[in-house]
Amino acid sequence: MNNSAILTNILRFIALVLLQVLLLNHINFLGYVNPYLYLLFIISFPLDGNRSLLIFLSFLLGLSVDFFADSGGVHAAASVFIAYLRSPILKFSFGVSYEYNMIKINKAPLIERLTYISLMVLLHHLILFTLEVFSLSHTLLILKSTLFSGIFSILLIFCTLLLFSRKT
Amino acid sequence: MQQILFFFIRNKNFLLFSVLFLIAFALTIQSNSYHTTRYTSSANFLSGTVYNIKSNALNYIGLQNENTKLLNENLHLRRELEVFKSYAGFTKKDSNDLAVKYDFITAIVINNSYSKTKNLLTIKKGLKDGVKIDMGVITSNGVVGIINNVSENYATVQSLLNTKSQINARLKNSNHFGSLKWNTKATNIVQLIDVNRMAPLKVGDTIITDGKSTIFPEGLPIGTIKTYELGENDNYNIDIQLFNDMTSLKYVYLITNNHAREIKELEKEGEDEQ
Incomplete structure (x- = not known):
């Protein structure tokens, strides 16, 4: 990563946390559906970036959201989890082209892009809500929240990626 | 020695992941227990x-x-x-009232x-x-x-x-009491459970705080009865419409x-x- 990429990522980190805790955590569509846009940081972290660094930064990212949402460490746990699993998920979604470092997320075919984002978001939400609810007697609630918030997050992340993609 | 070192270097991502995940998990568990100092709290x-x-x-x-x-x-x-x-004119000042x-x-x-x-x-x-x-x-x-x-x-x-909340509450009309819980379904409805089956209930009756705990004074309003039913152990479980708009x-x-x-x-x- 060069200097400008580092700066972009730092700014993105701060902007996403603030956006998440000040605005998106309070949408409460239908009472409990919130999008978690901050995942965008993990999803669009440079593909050739250091993996250990990503895992550590994801922990910080999740923890910052937890600080504001009073939720212990649930966001941190879920973020670290998908940061660790990002490589296998990338491999699964983009196939062989990922191994040769040839893909750009914004230029990949629509289906592959959608698979990648959906897998990351749904896994994250599943861990997040399981830890947040923290009781197996509410399994239905966990699955319902995962699905609805998941759809909301996927849509929002997908649109944001489209909006900020450079056409070069 | 070298083998161990290599092992650590090869699995450094997994180790980092495990350590951070465990920290996060510990914070979660800790936040689920009442009355401990919380490190990740919006009161910082x-x-x-x-x-x-x-x-x-x-x-x-x-x-x-x-x-x-x-x-x-x-x-x-x-x-x-x-x-x-x-x-005011009729009461005598008592030292207890001071x-x-x-x-x-x-x-x-x-x-x-x-x-x-x-x-x-x-x-x-x-x-x-x-x-x-x-x-x-x-x-x-x-x-x-x-x-x-x-x-x-x-x-x-x-x-x-x-x-996690559990607050003592009772009926305004009689002294039958129960504890207030929330079943996560709606933001304007909470449940009063374990009310004695002898309690005379009517939809619309007011529920107030019980003076038994040291937290709330007696008689603060909470809500009104929306529906009620007899639970498994022959006690009433009551749905209460809150007076407060919690949102x-x-x-x-x-x-x-x-x-x-x-x-x-x-x-x-x-x-x-x-």
């Missing part, structure tokens, strides 16, 4: 300040509503004051959550202003929750809409019980003797 300096800025910025929106609410409350208090004034039993602190809610299963509010009053853990929080409409964490300038409130809270009062310590000590002595 950083998030408290950010929420405070946001609250200041958005203060003007909704001012109209708040003014009406305050006006109504003033009216209500003024009427009660008149009633007391008319009694120390007021309950005292109030006002506070502004700077962050409110109601979409999770364990909801908390953040308020802008802290240790500095005399806030302590286990103080009751109310609005002019009724009960909101109980303080569960305090920092220098901020505090968090465990709201009624929290699966829009701005100004709250904290209650301190000046006798709480005395009562707690007495009860503890009683337990020790047994």
